[in-house]
Amino acid sequence: MKAVVIDxxxxxxxLKVQERPKPVSxxxxxxxxVRACAxxxxxxxxxxxxxxxxxxxxxxxxxxxxxxxxxxxPGFSPGDEVVxxxxxxxxRCDACLSGDDVRCRKYGIxxxxxxxxxAEYISVPYASLFPKPPELTFVEAASVLxxxxxxxxxxxxxxxxxxxxxxxxxxxxxxxxxxxxQIALDLGAKVTGVVGSPEKATSVKEIGAGEVVVxxxxxxxxxAVKAAIGKASFDVVIDSVGGEFLETGVRLLRPFGxxxxxxATAEPVASIDLRRLFFLSLSVLGSTMGSRWEMSRVLNxxxxxxxxxxxxxxxxxxxxxxxxxxxxxxxxxxKVVVEI
Ligand SMILES: [Zn+2]
Numbered sequence: 001m002k003a004v005v006i007d008x009x010x011x012x013x014x015l016k017v018q019e020r021p022k023p024v025s026x027x028x029x030x031x032x033x034v035r036a037c038a039x040x041x042x043x044x045x046x047x048x049x050x051x052x053x054x055x056x057x058x059x060x061x062x063x064x065x066x067x068x069x070x071x072x073x074p075g076f077s078p079g080d081e082v083v084x085x086x087x088x089x090x091x092r093c094d095a096c097l098s099g100d101d102v103r104c105r106k107y108g109i110x111x112x113x114x115x116x117x118x119a120e121y122i123s124v125p126y127a128s129l130f131p132k133p134p135e136l137t138f139v140e141a142a143s144v145l146x147x148x149x150x151x152x153x154x155x156x157x158x159x160x161x162x163x164x165x166x167x168x169x170x171x172x173x174x175x176x177x178x179x180x181x182q183i184a185l186d187l188g189a190k191v192t193g194v195v196g197s198p199e200k201a202t203s204v205k206e207i208g209a210g211e212v213v214v215x216x217x218x219x220x221x222x223x224a225v226k227a228a229i230g231k232a233s234f235d236v237v238i239d240s241v242g243g244e245f246l247e248t249g250v251r252l253l254r255p256f257g258x259x260x261x262x263x264a265t266a267e268p269v270a271s272i273d274l275r276r277l278f279f280l281s282l283s284v285l286g287s288t289m290g291s292r293w294e295m296s297r298v299l300n301x302x303x304x305x306x307x308x309x310x311x312x313x314x315x316x317x318x319x320x321x322x323x324x325x326x327x328x329x330x331x332x333x334x335k336v337v338v339e340i
Contacts, residue, residue, distance in 0.1 A: 015047065015321040060116050084110065138339075143335040178203075246270040
């Protein structure tokens, strides 16, 4: 089969299609013929390498798979259109059995801890299979997996957003950000999106954010918020940027406010005034991915038309390196997807 394999970490140009043996499914797994695989910033980290972390190379990247079932699986027939949960868990520990599989000690991510979807075929556990929402194309279906799952876990579960909450979302035009906007609105929140350009502001307004803050290059988030909406404070901040954005996020929280972080695309280190943290009873919460139940919630929102994917660009697998470049240039609105 055709597959892009990361043999060693390198630049986008190092991503080349190779010929690889078709995977052989382990017991309890099914083979999926991949039709589309959506990219995430995680893909660029896996390609570049992360200091102090070792990925199991050689590795096929790609976490978000939509395709056609090639073999039988319980509840499915060969030929069924499916999407694949972007993670795998052991399925046997207390966390898995109680439905809290996000806490599974063996939680792994497709394309990060085991082979992903930038290939013609992928073998995945039966439990990872979900019916593809029939109204979506394969490209759209691949776009409603890892990022919306991450956003759902952050907004609904970790932050516990409820009706009337004021929510600030950074990188609001990105995969997680645009999903977080829709999920927060669905929960009855008032949403302010933070973006880096007027084009992104337009798209974030279209998704439904009530207020948008454009941070000009070289401008701090705090000053940008003050300039755009004056004296502001929020019940919840959803951040994936890190650094100064996280620091400012904490400064903008009301008493008992919650900041949830799922990424550090700009800067992994931030300093927080602890006096603010304890005097105002604030919470700073980490969040990674989500559970199978939350995946199902996201797909239900999609089926009901309450959550819509935003696709920025579609490229063939042969141009995966170019797709990584597009993602890294940060002018992206929505998902970058490769078709196989
Ligand atoms: Zn487990």
